[in-house]
Amino acid sequence: MHTRSFRFEPLSPEDTEIRTLGLASVESPLQLERYIDEDDSIFVEVYRDARYCARDGEGAAQPVVFEHAGPREKLFFDPSKTKCAVVTCGGLCPGLNNVIRSIVLEAHHFYGVPAVFGVRYGLAGFIPEHGYNFEELTPRSVGDIHEFGGTMLGSSRGPQSPEEIVDALERMNIGILFMIGGDGTMRAASKVQQEIADRDARIAVVGVPKTIDNDISFVAKTFGFDTAVQKATEAIRCAHTEALGGPNGIGVVKLMGRNAGFIAAEACLALRDVNFVLVPEEPFDLHGSGGLLDALEKRLADRGHAVIVVAEGAGQDMFKDIHGTDASGNVRLGDIGSMLCAEIKKYFQERETEITLKYIDPSYIIRSVPANSADGIYCGFLGAHSVHAAMSGRTGMVVSKWNGRFVHIPFSLITRGKKSINTRSNYWRAVLEATGQPLSLRCSE
Amino acid sequence: MHTRSFRFEPLSPEDTEIRTLGLASVESPLQLERYIDEDDSIFVEVYRDARYCARDGEGAAQPVVFEHAGPREKLFFDPSKTKCAVVTCGGLCPGLNNVIRSIVLEAHHFYGVPAVFGVRYGLAGFIPEHGYNFEELTPRSVGDIHEFGGTMLGSSRGPQSPEEIVDALERMNIGILFMIGGDGTMRAASKVQQEIADRDARIAVVGVPKTIDNDISFVAKTFGFDTAVQKATEAIRCAHTEALGGPNGIGVVKLMGRNAGFIAAEACLALRDVNFVLVPEEPFDLHGSGGLLDALEKRLADRGHAVIVVAEGAGQDMFKDIHGTDASGNVRLGDIGSMLCAEIKKYFQERETEITLKYIDPSYIIRSVPANSADGIYCGFLGAHSVHAAMSGRTGMVVSKWNGRFVHIPFSLITRGKKSINTRSNYWRAVLEATGQPLSLRCSE
Amino acid sequence: MHTRSFRFEPLSPEDTEIRTLGLASVESPLQLERYIDEDDSIFVEVYRDARYCARDGEGAAQPVVFEHAGPREKLFFDPSKTKCAVVTCGGLCPGLNNVIRSIVLEAHHFYGVPAVFGVRYGLAGFIPEHGYNFEELTPRSVGDIHEFGGTMLGSSRGPQSPEEIVDALERMNIGILFMIGGDGTMRAASKVQQEIADRDARIAVVGVPKTIDNDISFVAKTFGFDTAVQKATEAIRCAHTEALGGPNGIGVVKLMGRNAGFIAAEACLALRDVNFVLVPEEPFDLHGSGGLLDALEKRLADRGHAVIVVAEGAGQDMFKDIHGTDASGNVRLGDIGSMLCAEIKKYFQERETEITLKYIDPSYIIRSVPANSADGIYCGFLGAHSVHAAMSGRTGMVVSKWNGRFVHIPFSLITRGKKSINTRSNYWRAVLEATGQPLSLRCSE
Amino acid sequence: MHTRSFRFEPLSPEDTEIRTLGLASVESPLQLERYIDEDDSIFVEVYRDARYCARDGEGAAQPVVFEHAGPREKLFFDPSKTKCAVVTCGGLCPGLNNVIRSIVLEAHHFYGVPAVFGVRYGLAGFIPEHGYNFEELTPRSVGDIHEFGGTMLGSSRGPQSPEEIVDALERMNIGILFMIGGDGTMRAASKVQQEIADRDARIAVVGVPKTIDNDISFVAKTFGFDTAVQKATEAIRCAHTEALGGPNGIGVVKLMGRNAGFIAAEACLALRDVNFVLVPEEPFDLHGSGGLLDALEKRLADRGHAVIVVAEGAGQDMFKDIHGTDASGNVRLGDIGSMLCAEIKKYFQERETEITLKYIDPSYIIRSVPANSADGIYCGFLGAHSVHAAMSGRTGMVVSKWNGRFVHIPFSLITRGKKSINTRSNYWRAVLEATGQPLSLRCSE
Secondary structure, eight states: OOOOSSSOOOGGGGGOOOEEOOOOOEEEETOOSSSOOOTTHHHHHHHGOOEEEEEEETSSSSEEEEEOSSSOSSSSSSSGEEEEEEEEOOSSOHHHHHHHHHHHIIIIIIISSSSSSESSSSGGGGGGGOOOOEEETTTTTTTTTGGSSSOTOOOSSSSSOOOHHHHOOOOTEEEEEEEEOOHHHHHHHHHHHHHHHHTTTTOOEEEEEETOOOOOOOOOOOHHHHHHHHHHHHHHHHHHHHHHSSSSHHHHHHHHHHHOOOOHHHHHHHHHHSEEETTTTTTOOSSTSSSSHHHHHHHHHHHHHEEEEEETTTTTTGGGGOOBTTTTSSOOOOOOHHHHHHHHHHHHHTOOOOEEEEEEEEGGGGTTOOOOHHHHHHHHHHHHHHHHHHHTESSSEEEEEEEEEEEEEEEEHHHHBBBBOOOOOOHHHHHHHHHHHOOOOOOOO | OOSSSSOOOOOOOOGOOOOOOSSSOOOEEEEEEEEOOOOOOOESSOOOOGGGEOOOOOEEEEOEOOOOOOOOEEEEGGEEEEEEEEOOOOOOOTTTOOOOOOOHIIIIIITOOSSSEESSGGGGGGGGGGGGOEEEETTTTTTGGSSSOOOOTTOOOOOOOHHHHHHHHHHEEEEEEEEEEEEHHHHHHHHHHHHHHHHTOOOEEEEEEOOTTBBBBTTTTTTHHHHHHHHHHHHHHHHHHHHHHHHTEEEEEEEOOHHHHHHHHHHHHHHHHOOEEOOOOOOOSSSSSSSHHHHHHHHHHHHHHEEEEETTTGGGGGSOOOOOOOOTSOOOOOOOHHHHHHHHHHHHHHHHOOOOOEEEEGGGGGGGSSOHHHHHHHHHHHOOOOOOOHHHHEEEEEEEETTTTEEEEHHHHHOOOOOOOTTSHHHHHHHHHHHHOOOSSSSOO | OOOOOSSOOOGGGGGOOOOEOOOOOEEEETTTTTTOOOEEEESSOOOOGGGEEEEEETSOOOEEEEEEEEEEEEESSGGGGOOOOOOOSOOOOOTTHHHHHHHHIIIIIIIIOOOEEESSSGGGGOGGGOOOOOEEOOOTTTGGGSSSSOOOOOOOOOOOOHHHHHHHHHHTTEEEEEEOOOOOHHHHHHHHHHHHHHHTTOOOEEEOOTTTTTTTTOOOSSSSHHHHHHHHHHHHHHHHHHHHHTTTTTEEEEEESSSSOHHHHHHHHHHHSSSSSEESSSSOSSSSSHHHHHHHHHHHHHSSSOOOOOETTTTTGGGSSSOOOOTTBBBBOOOOHHHHHHHHHHHHHOOOOOOEEEEOOOOOOOOSSSOHHHHHHHHHHHHHHHHHHHTTTSSEEEEEEEEEEEEEEEHHHTTSSSSOOOOHHHHHHHHHHTTTOOOSOOOOO | OOOSSSOOOOGGGGGGGEEEEEEOOOOOOOOOOOOOOOOOEEEEBBBBBGEEEOTTSSSSSOOOOOEOSOOOOSSOOOOGOOEEEEEOOSSOTTTTHHHHHHHHHIIIIIIOOSSSEEESSGGGGOGGGGOOOEOOTTTTTTTGGGSSSSTTOOOSSSSSOOOHHHHHHHTTTTTEEEEOOHHHHHHHHHHHEEEEEEHHHHHEEEEEOOOOTTTTTOOOSSSHHHHHHHHHHHHHHHHHHHHSSTTTTTEEEEOOOOOHHHHHHHHHHHHHHHOOEEEETTTTOSTTTTTTTHEEEEEEEEHEEEEEEEEETTTTOOSOOOBBBBSSSSOOOOOOOHHHHHHHHHHHTTTOOOOOOEEEGGGGTTSOOOOHHHHHHHHHHHHHHHHHHHHHHEEEEEEEEETTTTEEEEHHHHOOBOOOOTTTSSHHHHHHHHTTSSOOOOOOO
């Protein structure tokens, strides 16, 4: 039995089917020697004994596949008459500008579209009462944006009326809408696509999944994640330096990760100077034998310093009160970083052990930076493949990378549930090896 | 039909078989909840219509798979009595120290081996006449090495007598030899493993493939490559700045890549400020209509500046004389960078067009730096999986990453031929799109 | 009348006199062509009309000078018999390891001392009950330490008994003590030097002033400050990106600076993306016409986003309660960053203006990093000049850089008072120009 | 007697006098509380015994001073009617964009000028036949340029007719010309200023000295130099890593520095991993006892690896043939880097000593990058002070930093001769200490 670093339920072939707006009958202007075939596809599973995720009527195993992304020979849209729009939603992420730029360059230079519009400040940019105008995006206006973090379009959280969004698209005569955002955005995109279908409109909606936490299902690694991990390691390196600076030095670093501790885990693997990593997927106790404070005390006695990395969503069971939700509907988290620091201080004060505790919360520093080169390359492909998919008439889907290939995944599947670390996997074991912490920080009493 | 970014011949199941030294009957000290099963394996192909690379006796298609890497429950070696040795060969690469460190930490902390020895200066370190002593590597002595580029062990090129190497291994009573190096090193490793087999000795030889050029077959991306691309983009950014600095400014950057232009290609995808990329896989003409100089002239007339990235192995057909070979048996290349600069200057001088040409050859700067965080993570797994494989008695194989999973690949397959860019693939098309250069720079006359 | 960026009282020649342990009669082993003369000195003031800071008996103006640092021909100590010790105190700062390394290399390679000892964890390292052993520092053991932030020796805050410290020095037969620390450390050093004088011991005490806040008098720029500013700009760049990300985006960055806002001010000058800078030297009002919130509202109405940089010591008059002091006797500050954020949110909530506020507190990230090259060079000279000064028998003094030259300054002067920004200077005007904020944020009502 | 790191002849008060276009009678719009007085000035010398560089008629010593830079209360130009132009000349340098940006922002935001024009591609941009249009520079158009290396205006080498330049200025009704360039540019600026004087035109010419080599007299450190040194250390770190990689590893790094080895010297001080530094100011022998090759052989025998840093202008006496001059009239240098490598290889081949030599020439990589924060701050002040000076009617001068203060220096003084390292200074001694190389590499035979 396989233990992937994250879990998902077995899929049926229908789960991965992609919708189209209609018959693709327009010749592609790309003039390629070879195009992606309409039925090119990629196995969902690469493990030999796991490849048959579904069975047909007679019980014969059927491999489940994702459609292969890439340029198609026949298009649904006539590119020369198809206006596009791009919108970025939710929190910032390294590479947003790269995706925007790639969409604009692909659409302009290779498909020759008449216009690509940028929607300001997320879905709010569609709503007339906010008074934001669409901004025309040209190869020149997006030329240098990849050198900057953030999104040149601005962003915002929270949903808006699908009707008003489709009204705006129709008013502006837009044929393709590219939506870059998290799973909330993809759910919103799904509603927009449904509204379009209800109106029988000829508008494609194609998404590019974005999350700094890397917690979107069926996306092996979200864009910007690599850059964020690299920045996170810089903060951890500082915490390590601070921990070494004092007798019984303790460095605590809080990293992003509401429901999934991937950033924390990867940063530990990258740097290997972390002694305890705390993630939402693995509950822990503070007190009692075998709890964090006990283990920390042992570590200090043994080595004289310690570095703790905590994902923001870790240990939330310890916050009894309810913190409410933000504009995107996300639960407001208790501040585990500050709580940890307070508890550690109290614990050692009670034991009259002098410690030096330094707390580092890099917060937005890890996500507001420009994409590194690996993310830059990745974003370039995501943008280009989004354009290819949309031009062929595909809709209600995102571009993702899976088993090393770019594929199409329907909104319905991408929003089915969030990805998180499988703490029974070899991946998590490797993280624990990297930290040297006990397999469990649950109190044994 | 699929066009991957690189090509390989169809494989038979025998091609991917891994040798072992004998029965694995020792209990692993890792005490894991679950281990990798002995027959866990990963598809070589993930494209649905390409998955059957072989046929059994009755003609039924058989998927070809690679063995899955990871900790095994039963070991061949008794870890508490097994001494290990590590050697690094060939040119430097970001991450060498990370792999060394990972091997040492895994072997010491988790398997509890009595000693890991570092062999100085490549295979030469085995040969008594050089007088290099083995250096004992401890968790403490490798603690910070990942913060530095290069290899703490030193390296050298060229083969050494397999007999003398095995003599040294037996003299030091070493059970496992880890060899980190390129395809030349893997061929040497193969001979060492053969010599061991001939002597019926109980020594495992496990490799970690290393090449800054990313040109080893069946390794999706070699360690350090990501870091090298990132550094390469910095040089290109400078060339772009210089090109913008002068009227008719031309920036030329030479990058590593003897037989494969992956670094050049990826850097173009990452930065998208390059106008011409020249790689070994795609011959080009300098002169004549449609040749590079002609296209460059058009670009300057159109935009006033240009950036050219050239892999060191590009355009070698233009060097008529033979340049001999180096210690590793590699052909000495003609200096395409300097030649290009001279030809460009001459061409525009003849046309009385004033240009400003700046040539940048970052050379070793892209490979002597510490690994970035992505490579750091990657190297950590490569080292750990090498130890797992060797402890289980596997030999004559390397650890590689394929379709996103770590796998075992026999020396015989890894050395079968080099990987290079498939210039008929969508990957290469994307590179050309990123540069905007013509599909071909062959003279049309 | 001149308005320097910081103020100091007129000096008398006695203020700058340096003590010595006795006659320097030992030949320097440096074998230089030329040495610094015993009376070489540097003007304290370089403004023509300010150069006479003192008057002699007859009323004739006398320029006040600092002794010039550098190698002397005649030494007090016989280097071949003089053991040295180095201690680092207080908070971390980029370059600590560089100074340690420079002292060790200069003392070993050029003066040929028998030993340099490192004292662990600040002044506590002298106190037997803590049980920290001195660590012998060799050129080899300090070889790579400059590649790491922090201090290899560890540090701690707070004073220790001068008697016990001198006891330890005598017990170990140490001739020279190098103390790297802030003004608190220099006051402690002064007491140690007094205790030595009382005992008539032949031990020199030479300091290297350290403060991340750059608030030590008569040190133009403390080591590590340059690096810290560079790191601070990275945090501000992120805040700027975040501010641009949302409609009415506000980025707030808290930077170090308890009593002096130099880091905040310099970072604003470096990046010029900051719209409001708040420093301890310039009180401001939150509420009322002309206060910060009013100005912020205008800025948002005008430009749609804003970046605020606040030094941790700014606006402390707004914290009514007393926060106590830490181990070094520093007043505990109110958390101005969090308070600002809360007030801003409340203000706009009351006005029903939607804002997006992102708070970044890089905290130790700006000080735990390795020194950049400029600081590396600076620290190299500080260390070497400390050794030169001590070998010549000078004591009770620090090495500083003033008017571009390295000089000797007595403890008594260096601890006379802290440096802070002169908000009536052209320097501060330039900072305000860089932000574009009003000259005053005091409420005009 | 003092030995500064570079030498200059004693000055007379006339040498430092600044010209003006006429009476300054316009009120400054800056509305400052206090302005720089017209006679504020800074000592040229800060050494007590060197301060009297001139004697008046009666033989009384007169200190020589530089005029203090800063905003003046009375202006010559009416800012609201004064158009400005900026031109950048010669090779790129980090910070060019920062200076341009600072001039534009100061002139627009604080003086309220009607327009600032950017001249394209250096002095060639004034010459009608080239057909380059002036580009209007606004706060918006220069907003982000400091994030990029190079110059947004482009640049070129070589002089142009002063008459044509002044014709262009008069044609465009420009009152102030800011010229950013090296000493060649300042000589050209001097001729332009003379032509203006001959025509009795009311145009101010103010320079900002630029040179990556830091070899301009009376500029303590040129802008961009700090950044270049930082980048140079990265290349040296790689060479060090490569040298450690092989048995008898030798890393050779060539750095910019035609007539002055400041970049090489500072990089050695910053990193301290260099074993031999070769600069134009200090001739050396390759062969013979005590020559470089002899010393290198000893170093290898002793330590097994070596790093050599060579300034491009070093050892030029070894090139017998004449190499001609470039467009700026600079002598074409022999390629000392390649020559060194060839000689080293030959030397050890003859001795049958196997070596591994790696040559790194970072070339433009060290100068095409964006300014670091210290240079960013510096450039901000240079730009602002240039505007202050010009508005007050000063002309024929540059803004420089001297003894830590910004001052005005006439073209005539700044172009009097180039700065180079004084190899008899304590500065050079410190560099040699940092490398550990012998005081001289002249052959002793």
